[in-house]
Amino acid sequence: MPRDDAVLVRRSRAGDGGTFGLLxxxxxxxxxxxxxxxxxxxxxxxxxxQEVFLQVYRALDTYDPARGSFGTWIHRITVNCCLNWRRxxxxxxxxxxxxxxxxxxxxxxxEGLANRDSVHxxxxxxxxxxxxxxxxxxxxxxSYADIAEMLDLPLGTVKSRLNLAMHQMKDQLGPGPQDxxxxxxxxxx
Amino acid sequence: MRCREVRKMLVxxxxxxxxxxxxxxxxxxxxxxxxxxxxLAALGRTRVEIADGMRRxxxxxxxxxxxxxxxxxxxxxxDPCSAxxxxxKTVGRRALSPRRRIALVAAVTVALGVGVVAALPxxxxxxxxxxxxxxxxxxxxxxxxxxxxxxxGFESVPIDHLGKVDVSSPDGEGGSAAPAGRSNPTEELLxxxxxxxxxxxxxxxxxxxxxxxxxTEVNGNDAVVITxxxxxxxxxxxxxxxxxxxVGQEGAADMAASSSxxxxxxxxxxxxxxxxxxxxxxxxxxxxxxxxxYGLIFRYVEGIWRGGAACCTSSRDxxxxxxxxxx
Numbered sequence: 001m002p003r004d005d006a007v008l009v010r011r012s013r014a015g016d017g018g019t020f021g022l023l024x025x026x027x028x029x030x031x032x033x034x035x036x037x038x039x040x041x042x043x044x045x046x047x048x049x050q051e052v053f054l055q056v057y058r059a060l061d062t063y064d065p066a067r068g069s070f071g072t073w074i075h076r077i078t079v080n081c082c083l084n085w086r087r088x089x090x091x092x093x094x095x096x097x098x099x100x101x102x103x104x105x106x107x108x109x110x111e112g113l114a115n116r117d118s119v120h121x122x123x124x125x126x127x128x129x130x131x132x133x134x135x136x137x138x139x140x141x142x143s144y145a146d147i148a149e150m151l152d153l154p155l156g157t158v159k160s161r162l163n164l165a166m167h168q169m170k171d172q173l174g175p176g177p178q179d180x181x182x183x184x185x186x187x188x189x
Numbered sequence: 190m191r192c193r194e195v196r197k198m199l200v201x202x203x204x205x206x207x208x209x210x211x212x213x214x215x216x217x218x219x220x221x222x223x224x225x226x227x228x229l230a231a232l233g234r235t236r237v238e239i240a241d242g243m244r245r246x247x248x249x250x251x252x253x254x255x256x257x258x259x260x261x262x263x264x265x266x267x268d269p270c271s272a273x274x275x276x277x278k279t280v281g282r283r284a285l286s287p288r289r290r291i292a293l294v295a296a297v298t299v300a301l302g303v304g305v306v307a308a309l310p311x312x313x314x315x316x317x318x319x320x321x322x323x324x325x326x327x328x329x330x331x332x333x334x335x336x337x338x339x340x341x342g343f344e345s346v347p348i349d350h351l352g353k354v355d356v357s358s359p360d361g362e363g364g365s366a367a368p369a370g371r372s373n374p375t376e377e378l379l380x381x382x383x384x385x386x387x388x389x390x391x392x393x394x395x396x397x398x399x400x401x402x403x404x405t406e407v408n409g410n411d412a413v414v415i416t417x418x419x420x421x422x423x424x425x426x427x428x429x430x431x432x433x434x435x436v437g438q439e440g441a442a443d444m445a446a447s448s449s450x451x452x453x454x455x456x457x458x459x460x461x462x463x464x465x466x467x468x469x470x471x472x473x474x475x476x477x478x479x480x481x482x483y484g485l486i487f488r489y490v491e492g493i494w495r496g497g498a499a500c501c502t503s504s505r506d507x508x509x510x511x512x513x514x515x516x
Contacts (some may be wrong), residue, residue: 025257028252028256032256033247033250037243037247042250046256049256118245119239119242121240121241122197122239123243134239135243138239139240143206159200159201162200163196163197163199163201166200166235166239167232169239
């Protein structure tokens with residue numbers, strides 16, 4: 001655990017509420033972005049942010065640095081919140097549009113709009129369980145073992161979920177230019 | 190190894206998450222299977238595209254500026270302790286300890302900015318938490334705290350009748366209307382009841398607190414100088430409220446030698462509240478001054494909770510409070 005986190009957690013545990021605000025500042029983007037990529041809407045990500053930090057605040061005394069970094073701990077809470085969030089709700093199939101995100105001050109650069117849309121589509125075909133592993137692996141660069149521990153899953157399940165997710169997204173994104181060229185060549189044979 | 194088996198492992202292969210023996214087996218298969226080789230290439234591109242796409246999506250994804258204040262409200266509303274319950278309850282989860290609750294109340298109120306609309310019980314609870322934590326107010330005090338408390342019989346006196354109430358500049362040039370760089374540094378309210386007086390001073394510039402009251406030096410100590418007047422004969426011409434604890438008269442005999450009750454018993458309670466420095470200076474008994482100060486803070490905090498107004502400007506703001514004068 002980074003030294004700063006250790007200090008902040010210790011002081012928060014000791015009753016220094018101000019340091020909890022610092023923890024919030026330090027980890028709010030991590031939580032929000034994870035939630036946003038998984039649940040797909042700024043509004044839900046905002047709500048999950050609240051829920052995660054409420055849980056963190058209540059459970060701060062149970063956090064054990066020996067079992068992992070504070071960042072990993074808060075990631076675990078976040079993905080669990082995201083998964084629970086969707087239970088009993090109708091899944092949102094698409095990541096929301098840009099106009100909606102403006103409500104929470106999300107401002108995306110104009111460049112790469114087409115790519116974002118295709119990524120939206122690719123992510124939207126995934127179930128939330130699959131999105132979770134994709135976000136943890138390809139956005140946060142967690143190892144399979146870390147993801148397995150975080151989600152309390154067998155390593156094989158993480159592998160199979162990532163494999164399934166990537167194949168689904170590959171199909172959604174369609175063949176790239178090189179693939180198209182190769183298929184043409186193969187068809188001519 | 191068959192294509193079906195290989196394709197189940199291609200993503201892990203790309204991610205470097207396979208055992209060396211598995212990698213070797215897949216290498217052998219890929220060397221002779223163009224279909225699986227093509228699948229691997231497509232997955233590789235998907236992997237890069239998705240990772241890049243998520244990074245681009247996330248770069249602009251930031252929480253609302255109200256996220257922190259919302260969290261405060263959620264904590265205040267959900268936690269049974271925050272409703273002023275005498276005993277902590279657990280509702281399927283760990284209850285907050287009183288100390289943590291109070292500390293959070295204080296911190297969320299003061300540290301990062303407040304924009305909360307809540308019901309009165311929550312407002313009262315929040316204000317009480319803050320008072321308890323910052324001012325070491327006990328339950329007896331809490332019970333007797335009234336927002337905007339003013340002792341009976343006190344009437345407002347136009348400040349002009351008293352004369353100027355100045356904070357001298359650090360270089361000792363007292364008597365100026367305002368410290369350098371401030372156009373309107375203070376607002377003052379004076380109340381009187383017989384020989385009792387009460388002066389409430391606040392900075393009008395919410396962004397920049399007045400200097401910590403250490404504006405001049407008297408007998409080797411920093412002091413706030415209250416320059417006064419002649420208009421009210423019962424009040425001394427000049428009071429010096431020494432922020433280190435002594436009370437003196439500038440350039441004259443010390444207070445112990447004075448026959449004036451006002452001199453001897455003048456006390457001040459000084460705090461900084463969201464960038465606003467507030468002083469309560471009075472010759473009233475200590476308990477009364479406390480109640481006045483608590484009442485001011487209470488009204489302030491309650492107003493925030495009720496009105497939802499943002500009140501804090503930066504995390505540097507603190508609500509520190511200390512007594513000055515004889516205790």
